[in-house]
Amino acid sequence: MPEFDLLTTTIIIGGLVAIVMSIVGYATLAERKVSAWIQDRVGPNRVGPLGLLQPLADGGKFFLKESPIPSHVDKIFYLLAPAAAMAIALLALAVVPWGGTTPPPKPVAVNMAADGKTPDYSKAVQRFDAEQGEYRNQFQGVIAPGLDIGIVYVFALGSLAIYGVILGGWSSDNKYSLLGSLRSSAQIISYEIPLGMSIVGVVLFAGSMNLETIIAWQKQNGWFLMFQPLAFLLFMVSVYAECNRLPFDLPEAEQELVGGYLTEYGSLKFGMFMLGEYTHMITTSFLMSIVFWGGWSLFGLEEVFTDPIAAAVLKAAILGGKMLGFLLLYIVIRWTIPRFRFDQLMGLAWKVMIPLSLLHLLAAMLVRQYGWSNWALTAISIGLFVAFGLVAAFKKIAPNNTPRRKVIPKMLPRVMVG
Amino acid sequence: MPIAESDIKWIEAPKLGFLEQLYLPIVYDGLKTTIGHIFGKSKTESYPEQEPKLPPNYRGVHRLNRDEQDRVKCVACYMCATACPAHCIDIVAAPAPAGWTDREKYPETFVIDELRCIYCGMCEEACPVDAIELTTLYDLTGYSREQLVFDKEKLLGIFDATTKSGTDPVRSRSGALGPASETAKA
Incomplete structure (x- = not known):
């Protein structure tokens, strides 16, 4: 274990939280800007040059707005929910490496x-x-280095984040909020399974749940994206569902649920929910780049500098760049895929992703057990994906928009007119 | 009448093929579209900085045209005021001053309430001498209702302004009075 130094750790925590909060602020701006560009608009451009001070204005607005608490809510849980959402999202960052690490x-x-x-x-x-x-x-680019349960800790906190949503929906005493949080809990329970399963293959190969060790394995043997593309796909889809992002944003669903669990929240409390959500997006973007895209490694480019400080900065930049790429993908995907219907969402999780992830895990175990080449898993991975596509394309599916039972025409009573 | 069962036609969702069931090709297609739009040109008009390009037959604020001697072209025939469906034109006619040989009357006052006006262009159609015209001025603002009641001088001023800035309406035939006054001229 590296020695614990209160001062260094505090500085690192403070710096990281400050950076993550700034990224969150600019992620909201990027969300609006990129959405605008995709829709051939300009986007916010009035506050500061090119609208770059917009996050400050938004934050200031959240702070200065009146913050009414509806009289019908359960006050304790109503106030606890945004705090839980944000605190848990921030806690998950503790073990996620943001720079160069050694296992x-x-x-x-x-x-x-x-x-x-x-x-x-x-x-x-x-x-x-x-x-x-x-x-x-050695300098470790992570707040809590050497945590053996690494990824399990992230997952544990990631699924705790749903407590904020459920608490908020329940304590709001509002039909829309409740429906939103119920959808959310169903969705999270369904997608936690493929999320966890897709990671187990990686953990089997790296031989550790520690994220630094996983990066080190990839540095040595190649990125997991190459060996387990299917696991990456499953992980990404589940993570989109976990973050309540489109195409899986049913808990919020402005169109039919008036914002879902956020309905009764305003001002800073709403801001804290948003903060938690975007922090979650950042954490998961980090996870995707660390677990499947090799973390801070980039085809040897990370070793260009011999100077330790320059090397650390470069590694952090590589990892940060990958993270920002995934963050951008979140936004672009939002405007690319329409939202799933709830039964389609559940169907995708239980009929497709869970069986796929189980089969993939089985394949990973076989490859490990019999010492086959890593590329064998790549082939199996793609093969499984294609096989599921074939099954879906050629099996008989019951049409899902016709009524399940026969419609009994009701005769209206005859009314004499005139 | 209840809808008979035989009249109901259930439309089935189109069956997805193999590539569509894989989702990824479709998502790739969609991403191509969205990312293409990111680098496309924005269609937004940043209004105060960027003025809109209006068609020359746009119907904006009125103007009263001048003839080649810089006199008001109007002959106070009241045809515009009669044609106006919003009753926003108020003209007081007077005998033409001495030396105005091409007409008998001229408008002593010519007032248009720009707030009542519906910018239909009927005054312009009715005018026999092309004296009243709608310009491409669109940003009509004022601090009070009174400010937006335009009198003769103001309307002539709009003629000067639009002619100088080269934004004559496409219909404009400035200069001599129209064909209706030719007999008077002769």
Whole structure:
């Protein structure tokens, strides 16, 4: 374990939160700008040059707005919900690397001493101390380095984020809010499964749930995107559902649910929900680039600089660039795919993604067990995807817009006219 | 009348083929469209900075034309006021001053209430001497209702302004009075 230094950690936390908050602010601006460009408009361009100060104006508006609490709400939970949404989203950032990292050293094996009977502890301790000392001296671009459960921690907090939505919907005492949060809980429960399953294959290959180790594996063997494209696809789709982003934004659904769980929220409380949502998007974008796109590695480009500071900056820039790319994809996808109907959403999760992720996990286990080449998994991955497409295309599907039971025509009572 | 079962036609969703079931080709197609639009040109007109290009037959604020001697072209025949469906034109006619040989009357006052006007262009159609015209001025603003009641001087001023800035309406035939006054001239 690297030594814990309160001051450094505080500075890193403060800096990271500040950066993430700025990215959130500019993500909202990017959302509006890119949406405008896609729709052949200009987008916000009045506050500051090119509208670049728009996030400040938005934030100021959220702060200065009156913040009424409707009389019919459950006050405690109503106020707790946005706080939970935001706090949990920020907590998940703690283990996500944002720059160059080195994997924590593996446990040291204790060998037998020269006499072959007693275990030689001193040598093992020596080696352990040396490895730990070397690890301690290296700069880690992550708030909490060396956390062994890494990705499980992120997932645990990611699914906790839904508590904010459910609490908000329930305590608002409003039909639309409740419907929105119910949809959200159903959606999250469904998509957590393929989300977790798609990662297990990666964890099996990297041999660790620690995100730094996963990056190190990819640096050595190639990105997981190449070996498990299907897992990446499943992960990305599930993550879109987790973040309540289009095409899976049923919990908000402005068109039919007036904003869903956000209906009764205004001013800063609404702002905190938004903050949580965008922070979640940033965390998941980081995860996608770390787990499947090689983290800070980029075909050896990350080792151009020998100077440690320049190298650290470059690694952070590479990872940040990948993250921003995924963030942009979120926005572009929003205007590309129309929203799913709720039964289609559930059908996609339970009939397609869960079986696919289970089969993919099975394939990953087989490849590991029999020591086949990593590329075998690529082939299986693509094969599974195509096979599911074929099944869907050629099986008989019941038409889903006709009534399930026979329509009984009702005769209206005859009315004499005139 | 209830709808008979035989009259109901259930339309089935089109069956998706293999590539459509894979989703990805379709998503790729969609992304091509959206990303193409990102780099496309914006169709927004940033109004105060960027003036709209109006067609020359746009019907905006009126103007009273001048003849070649810079006199008001109007002969105070009241045809525009009669044709006006909004009753926004008020003319007081007077005998033409001495030396105005081409007409008998001229407008002593000529007032248009630009707020009552519906910009239908009927006054322009009715005018026998092409004296009243609608210009391409569209940004008509004022601080009070009174400011938007335009009198003769103001309307002639609009003629000067639009002629100078080269935004004559497409219908304009400035200069001599129209064919209706030719007999008077002779």
